[in-house]
Amino acid sequence: MAGNMPGAGLRRGNRKFRYTRMSEINVTPFVDVMLVLLIVFMVTAPLLTVGVPLELPKTKAATITDTDEPLVISIDAAGDIYLQASRIELSNLVARLQAVTGANADIRIFVRGDASIAYGQVMQVMGEVSAAGFRKVSLLSKGSEPAKKGK
Numbered sequence: 001m002a003g004n005m006p007g008a009g010l011r012r013g014n015r016k017f018r019y020t021r022m023s024e025i026n027v028t029p030f031v032d033v034m035l036v037l038l039i040v041f042m043v044t045a046p047l048l049t050v051g052v053p054l055e056l057p058k059t060k061a062a063t064i065t066d067t068d069e070p071l072v073i074s075i076d077a078a079g080d081i082y083l084q085a086s087r088i089e090l091s092n093l094v095a096r097l098q099a100v101t102g103a104n105a106d107i108r109i110f111v112r113g114d115a116s117i118a119y120g121q122v123m124q125v126m127g128e129v130s131a132a133g134f135r136k137v138s139l140l141s142k143g144s145e146p147a148k149k150g151k
Contacts, residue, residue, distance in 0.1 A: 058142045070108035071100065072140075073129070077114040079121055090125065094132040105133045112140045 073093070074082040081088055083096055101107045109129055113122040122139070129137050 070110050070138075071097070072110045072112060073125060075111070075113045075117055075121055075125060077116045079117060081125060090128060093125070093128055097129065097132060097134065101134075103133075105135050107134065108136045108138070109134055110138050110140045 072084055076082070081090055081093060083093065083100070088096055097109070111122060111126055111129070113125075126137055126139070
C-alpha cells in the first residue's frame with residue numbers, strides 16, 4: 001500500500017508543481033565565521049605586544065610614530081634582561097643581537113627599563129649594545145598626560 005508512486009510530490013491537485021532554484025544567498029554561515037574570527041583576533045591581539053610587564057618611567061618626550069618593528073630589550077624590576085620576550089644573560093646579549101639582526105648596525109633597538117631599577121643597569125645594557133656597533137639605540141618611557149589648557 002505504501003509503495004513509491006511515480007510523480008509523487010510533483011502534482012498538487014490537477015496542476016504540476018515544479019521545484020525552482022533558490023536564488024538567495026544564505027549569509028548565516030558567513031556571519032558565524034566572521035564572528036568567530038573577530039573573537040579570535042580580539043583574544044590574540046593583546047598577546048602580540050612585548051611580554052615583559054614593566055612600570056616605565058613617565059616623561060614629556062614626543063611619541064615615536066615610525067611603523068618599523070624594532071627589537072626591544074627589557075629590564076624588569078628584578079634586573080633580568082629580556083630580548084623581545086625571551087630571558088637572556090647580559091654576556092650573551094650582543095651575540096644574540098648580532099645573530100637576530102644579521103649584524104645590521106642600522107636596525108632600531110629600544111631599551112625598556114623598569115622605573116624601580118638603578119639607572120646604572122640600563123646604561124650597562126645600552127653600553128653593551130652601543131659597543132657592539134648598533135647605532136640606533138633608544139630608551140623607552142611612558143608618555144605623560146597632555147598638558148591641559150588653562151593651567
